[in-house]
Amino acid sequence: MYTGKRVILASQSPRRKQLLEQAGIPFEVKVVDTAETFPADMAIPEVPVHIARQKSAAVAALCTAEDIIITADTVVVLDDTIIGKPKDREDAIRILSALSGRIHRVITGVVIKREQQELAFSKETAVHFKPLTTEQITYYVDTYKPYDKAGAYAIQEWIGAVGIDRIDGCFYNVMGLPVSNVVEALESIAAENN
Numbered sequence: 001m002y003t004g005k006r007v008i009l010a011s012q013s014p015r016r017k018q019l020l021e022q023a024g025i026p027f028e029v030k031v032v033d034t035a036e037t038f039p040a041d042m043a044i045p046e047v048p049v050h051i052a053r054q055k056s057a058a059v060a061a062l063c064t065a066e067d068i069i070i071t072a073d074t075v076v077v078l079d080d081t082i083i084g085k086p087k088d089r090e091d092a093i094r095i096l097s098a099l100s101g102r103i104h105r106v107i108t109g110v111v112i113k114r115e116q117q118e119l120a121f122s123k124e125t126a127v128h129f130k131p132l133t134t135e136q137i138t139y140y141v142d143t144y145k146p147y148d149k150a151g152a153y154a155i156q157e158w159i160g161a162v163g164i165d166r167i168d169g170c171f172y173n174v175m176g177l178p179v180s181n182v183v184e185a186l187e188s189i190a191a192e193n194n
């Protein structure tokens with residue numbers, strides 16, 4: 001069990017909160033709005049950590065020096081292009097049509113910060129979508145309204161159960177937090193500080 005310093009999860013994502021709770025980590029949530037930007041020439045695997053670092057810097061002012069701050073960012077990558085959150089219904093339908101029958105990558109970057117120390121890593125999961133029908137896509141978008149989800153879907157919802165037949169990597173990473181790696185990192189920080 002984790003017995004280290006106060007943990008702050010700087011995220012508005014209910015999924016990240018759920019996953020950290022599931023892992024038995026006591027924590028508080030603090031939310032800040034951050035512009036999620038990255039240089040156009042940045043290599044895609046580096047982008048999620050870069051954005052998580054921006055979130056971390058934005059929340060630091062609200063925390064004490066002792067606090068351990070966790071931030072994360074999840075991107076969906078198809079054909080070397082980052083697909084963000086859908087702008088609207090049409091965009092969600094377009095994105096899911098593009099993912100249908102294909103394999104894409106989901107990369108979550110995590111930054112764990114305490115005082116001047118920073119631990120940053122990212123994890124990748126390959127996700128294989130079965131071919132989806134137009135009916136399935138419109139049903140999902142209209143019922144689940146996945147506008148706050150990278151790639152316009154959530155693996156933990158209906159579409160994950162019926163439309164995804166295999167993944168290679170961590171399931172929770174697709175949901176937004178590679179939680180076993182986060183726990184491991186917190187335990188190593190706690191051990192260093194004891």
Ligand SMILES: Cc1cn([C@H]2C[C@H](O)[C@@H](COP(=O)(O)OP(=O)(O)OP(=O)(O)O)O2)c(=O)[nH]c1=O
Nearest residue numbers: 011012013073074149150153154155174175176
């Ligand atoms: C691909 C996928 C994404 N998601 C979610 C995880 C993230 O919440 C969201 C990606 O957006 P993010 O920008 O990573 O996170 P967020 O805006 O929700 O929260 P914050 O920046 O405050 O931490 O998509 C799922 O829940 N399931 C999935 O299968």
